[in-house]
Amino acid sequence: MSDPLEVYRRKRDFTHTPEPAGDAPAAGGPGRFVVQRHRASRLHYDLRFEIDGVLVSWAVPKGPTLDPGTRRLAMHVEDHPIEYLYFEGVIPSREYGGGDVIVWDTGTWESVKTDDPRAAVEKGELHAEVHGQKLRGRLVLVRREGDGDAWMLLHKRDDHAVEGWDPEEHPRSVLSGRTNDEVKADPHFLWRSDAPAAEASVSLLPDPLPDDAIGELESLGKQGTWDVFGRPLKVTNLDKVLFPGDPPVTKRELLAYAARVAPVALPYLEGRALNLHRYPDGADKTGFWHKQRPAHAPEWLGSWKNAEADDGETTTYVVAEEPATVVWAANFGALEWHPWTSRTTAPHEPTYALIDLDPGESTSWADLLVLARLHRTALEHLGVTGRPKVTGRRGIQIWIPIVAGYSFDDTRAWVEKLSKTVGRVVPELVSWKWEVKERKGLARLDYTQNAVNKTLVAPYSPRPAFGAPVSVPLAWDELDDPDLRPDRWTIRTLLDRLESDGDPFRVLLGAAQELPEIR
Incomplete structure (x- = not known):
């Protein structure tokens, strides 16, 4: 085939899809590979090897594994442009392959048993030594006899093999650290198919200060x-x-x-x-x-x-x-x-439901983390997207984005019901008394912050205390970090965190949702 991307381009309308159209392939170059977790009409993993300037690709429904006793079906699909090595975003639902994509793993690879991997693919058997962040060791792809595009994928019994290894237990992107749900709610990058491939990746993140x-x-x-x-x-x-x-x-x-x-x-x-x-x-x-x-x-x-x-x-x-x-x-x-938690265009309609975990005098940091993790479990059970943040003082807050139309009475009642359900699990940690002196040092789960012109400190706002601590958004799993403290970051250290970890609250910007009934 003179143009290995001909089939790829023929299946896509680049006036609608953010995918890269791809430049003309160039021979040579480093041997790279990528595995993308792709939720299209059905979940599958796309395994792609760089060969002769394009990505030779297989769709693996159950994903690659390190388990040497497992065989995976792998469907050989059209070659993809090399720019797909770093494609992480959303393909519109009306387009071919519509769905959300993360870079599940990436690294380098070496062809084994041949110096001509393209010829090996054409013959129906490719041996690849992969050096990824999740996948390591020898992968083998073998075309099933008489099945056309159907291949089998296996991992050899070597030093990197792991019995029972399941890719679904490792769901996060190796590029952004995000899940498919988080990328779907807030894609950080867009592919402009009308631009040259080298310029096709457009950041959707805010412009930094010059x-x-x-x-x-x-x-x-x-x-x-x-x-x-x-x-x-x-x-x-x-x-x-x-x-x-x-x-x-x-x-x-x-x-x-x-x-x-x-x-x-x-x-x-x-x-x-x-x-x-x-x-x-x-x-x-x-x-x-x-x-x-x-x-x-x-x-x-x-x-x-x-x-x-x-x-x-x-x-x-x-x-x-x-x-x-x-x-x-x-x-x-x-x-x-x-x-305010409402916009000036609709001041009586909150855009967030707010959970304020307010520690008492006898509430330890470990106690507060217990309350935060219980709320995490409750929200996961309800299928509700929210994120916690440390206040920069002693507390933790949880922000939950909601669709338009709710009143503050609605959000206050919903948060009250949720928090009282959590509070019943650990009654020894929580007081529902309003006056501080009546709480006997216990924590308060303050649903009353859900009211017009009642505000919680903004993400990334400083706090007036020694060293200029900052209120910092968290990913849920950071609640399990033994080094976490409510005043861990200051205006002198926060920017390094943003540079390395990004903004965990960005996922909330595209995740407005209805509040489910709590029984």
Whole structure:
């Protein structure tokens, strides 16, 4: 075949699918392989070996295994373009192969028993020594006699063989660490089929702060005008200490953090009224709540007029419509950012149901983790998507994205029922008394936060305490990390975490759901 991708292209409409169309194949190159877990009309695994500039591919319904006693059916399919090595996203349902895809494993491979693997495939038997993160050792593919595209896949009995090894027990991507469900809810990358293959991968993640912006901030004296995200912002008192620490954290450092984290934090602030907790004299002094948009705010700063405000109440709120707003808030002395859980377009309709695990004086960190894990189990049982986050102080919160149409009465009642069900499992840890002194040091599962203009601290907001701790979203399995603490990350360490692990809350942005009945 002059073009090994001819069949692949003929089956797809590249005006609708995000898959790569593929460049003309080039001979040679390193021997790479990929296994993608692909949920199309049926779940299967796509096993692909780089041969002569394309990916020679098999669909394996039950997935490859390290178990030498297991034989897997593998259907030989059309060659795929080399760019598919890193394809992780969603193919539209109306397209060929529609469904969600993760890079389940990848690495390098070597052809065994032949220097011409393409010829070996044509003859119907390929021996491959694979060096992946999950798959290791000798894989053998053999075409079944008389069955055309039907092959058998097996793992040889070697040092890497594992009896009973099941791929479904290892469901996460080796690229992003995410499951198929998480990728389906929030694909991080899109393939543009109208672009050259080398440029086809388009990130859907927020644009980061330009590198030179922090250098510009560092070059300013005690004050000046900082051009950040295209907005001129007058910054003052840059060397003022705002957080005690070793060394103390200055306002300049806070602004640098706010600018770097703003693109990641913005989706949880955007379109919502902000309640700002200001500490203009630093975290070791008394702070106060500031809700009214100040008259001296720059014209570009978003706002929302609350038509329901009574006399003496806030009439106009700040709304974060762009990342520069986060930097403005930090410059304004807001050490905490608290967005409403409803949008300004529908202030009486929450977009999240909130679970607030509020420890008492006698609640240990281990006790709080027990409560969080019980909520994890309950949500898994209900099939509900949510994610926890540490508060940066002592607590843990769980955010659950919901579809439009619920009232705060609805979410409060649902969370109350869920938490009281959990509380009955460990009554020795929980009090339902409102007054702190009546709880006798026990934890409170606070469903009352589900109310209009009651807010929980935003993901990635600093907290006014020693070292500038941060409220940080978690993946569920991090609740089992022995090193986890509610104030583990600070504005000095959080950015490294984002760089290595990404944002665990992003999955919530595409996962609005109905709340199931709790019996």
